[in-house]
Amino acid sequence: MAKSIVITGSTRGIGLGLANELLKRGCRVTISGRTQLSVDKALASLAEQYGLERLYGEPCDVSDHAQLTALWNKAFERFGKIDIWINNAGVSISRKALWEQDMEAVRDLINTNLVGVIYGSQVALRGMIKQGGGAIYNMEGFGSNGMTSAGMTAYGASKSAVTYLTRSLQKDSKDKNVLVGLLSPGIVDTDLLRGDYDEPEKWAKAKRTLNILGDKVETVTPYLADKILANTKDGARISWLTPGKVAMRFATARIRPRKIMD
Secondary structure, three states: OOOEEEEOOOOOHHHHHHHHHHHHOOOEEEEEEOOHHHHHHHHHHHHHHHOOOOEEEEEOOOOOHHHHHHHHHHHHHHHOOOOEEEEOOOOOOOOOOHHHOOHHHHHHHHHHHHHHHHHHHHHHHHHHHHHOOEEEEEEOOOOOOOOOOOOOHHHHHHHHHHHHHHHHHHHHOOOOOEEEEEEEOOOEOOHHHHOOOOOHHHHHHHHHHHHHHOEOHHHHHHHHHHHHHHOOOOOOEEEOOOHHHHHHHHHOOOOOOOOOOO
């Protein structure tokens, strides 16, 4: 039977791209976003190609444990099982020194990027233990590998914590027949990425490197979808932008210039 997959934060960007690729591969997919309007818009877009038989959508704010529980329950009711749960929902804030950041924006970032993954992992793990198995994947980002950069303190801290959370959760669940892994998409041209740069000068300066290392959603998500469906290893880290690929792109940047972000 086709796998049933829930993706949080999947009404745009990488999440929507993953939903599209997994539907293309015959999966049953539940998408979610913060508002009913965003969910309806994404559903309409996907249904044009795939219909609604293998597709479901539910609004969900991942910082609310009750809403995540409802997302599991409704997806389970619709498809009878949830084989894979992807904690993809995330937000960013503009690149500024921490003392210049709006603390409400920082709180929303932590509640979404970290608390939301903790809540989502708990909800999914409880459900999967009860149903007899499954797989959970958490989305990495800048900071997951320990790298630091000016203006990225809060965001990087949230993603570094997600990586630790996932590695530790793997140990918690090692005897529960639930795979726990990480998705590392690299630098992808999304609203999330562009939202980091609220000043034209900063964006112009960053574009040179982003064009070397970045990719479009439609380039990265087919690879991630294939690897997710093929994976049988607990603790897997499914990574698109590997160190070797980074080195090759810098080495060939002048010979084969890329214009991903233009």
